[in-house]
Amino acid sequence: MIEIKNIYKSFKQKDGSDLTVLNNIDFTIKEGEFISLLGPSGCGKSTLLNIVSGLEEANSGEIIIDGSPIKGPGSDRGVVFQEAALFPWLNVLENVKFGLKNKGISESEINETALKYIKKVHLSKFKESYPHQLSGGMRQRAAIARALAMNPKILLMDEPFGALDEQTRMMLHYELQKIWLETRKTILFVTHNIREAVQLSDRIVVFGTQPGRIKEIFEVKAARPRSKNKGYLLELENRILNVLKEEIEKVMKEEMGDEYHFEEGSLPWDPDRDMGSHI
Numbered sequence: 140m141i142e143i144k145n146i147y148k149s150f151k152q153k154d155g156s157d158l159t160v161l162n163n164i165d166f167t168i169k170e171g172e173f174i175s176l177l178g179p180s181g182c183g184k185s186t187l188l189n190i191v192s193g194l195e196e197a198n199s200g201e202i203i204i205d206g207s208p209i210k211g212p213g214s215d216r217g218v219v220f221q222e223a224a225l226f227p228w229l230n231v232l233e234n235v236k237f238g239l240k241n242k243g244i245s246e247s248e249i250n251e252t253a254l255k256y257i258k259k260v261h262l263s264k265f266k267e268s269y270p271h272q273l274s275g276g277m278r279q280r281a282a283i284a285r286a287l288a289m290n291p292k293i294l295l296m297d298e299p300f301g302a303l304d305e306q307t308r309m310m311l312h313y314e315l316q317k318i319w320l321e322t323r324k325t326i327l328f329v330t331h332n333i334r335e336a337v338q339l340s341d342r343i344v345v346f347g348t349q350p351g352r353i354k355e356i357f358e359v360k361a362a363r364p365r366s367k368n369k370g371y372l373l374e375l376e377n378r379i380l381n382v383l384k385e386e387i388e389k390v391m392k393e394e395m396g397d398e399y400h401f402e403e404g405s406l407p408w409d410p411d412r413d414m415g416s417h418i
């Protein structure tokens with residue numbers, strides 16, 4: 140269980156002032172739960188994920204994992220970033236083996252474990268390929284295999300599919316759901332894509348901005364895999380979009396000035412050109 144307790148975080152700005160990014164973030168993630176953090180750009184999603192990973196420190200509040208407050212990064216938490224952080228000079232197998240070398244296990248066990256997770260993400264044919272020889276989706280699959288091979292209890296994913304095309308993203312949604320069902324890891328997943336959050340999560344924590352705070356938590360009550368539950372999922376997407384509209388407008392006004400006003404129906408609408416529910 141992850142307890143996120145009254146997290147407050149501010150950053151020093153160039154002019155010396157403090158920018159409050161997260162204000163009183165407080166919620167609990169159950170063991171084996173898939174939680175998404177969803178919200179407009181700049182609301183502090185990545186900052187919260189970094190605090191849970193131990194890479195960033197909160198000004199006040201604490202993160203308690205299974206009863207113990209965290210004191211920094213730990214092997215109980217694996218992180219996958221938007222850009223697969225693979226070593227370019229190592230091939231897929233060597234990348235996945237890399238972290239296992241400090242675990243005090245034999246070379247044959249390291250090899251066996253790495254190959255098992257490479258197989259899980261369907262990259263066995265490419266185990267000797269280098270990152271530059273792989274597509275973006277393959278690189279992300281390799282990064283997921285590397286994180287899973289360390290067998291963390293918790294997987295922290297910061298927009299892992301954000302830079303991928305829609306088809307690859309949909310395929311990886313399916314794969315991630317399968318992996319999650321098999322391994323039952325606790326997953327904390329950052330996204331700004333409503334559809335992605337609805338497809339993958341047990342619960343969606345919707346953030347408001349300026350400063351980042353929890354606006355509403357939605358539960359997704361649909362069995363997996365989710366493609367067949369279209370009506371309910373679309374209705375949920377719309378409910379979440381309604382909650383977010385206000386926040387998105389706030390961000391746009393900040394960037395474009397007060398003359399900005401979002402008028403629904405002001406764009407020519409063609410359902411065949413629906414590009415999904417990105418915020």
Ligand SMILES: Nc1ncnc2c1ncn2[C@@H]1O[C@H](COP(=O)(O)OP(=O)(O)OP(=O)(O)O)[C@@H](O)[C@H]1O
Nearest residue numbers: 150151160178179180181182183184185186187331
């Ligand atoms: N190390 C830092 N120093 C100063 N400001 C920071 C730092 N990290 C983040 N910020 C600021 O904190 C705010 C929240 O950033 P964060 O990356 O957490 O938002 P986000 O919701 O993940 O946004 P996005 O979806 O665009 O990645 C932003 O205004 C950002 O500029």
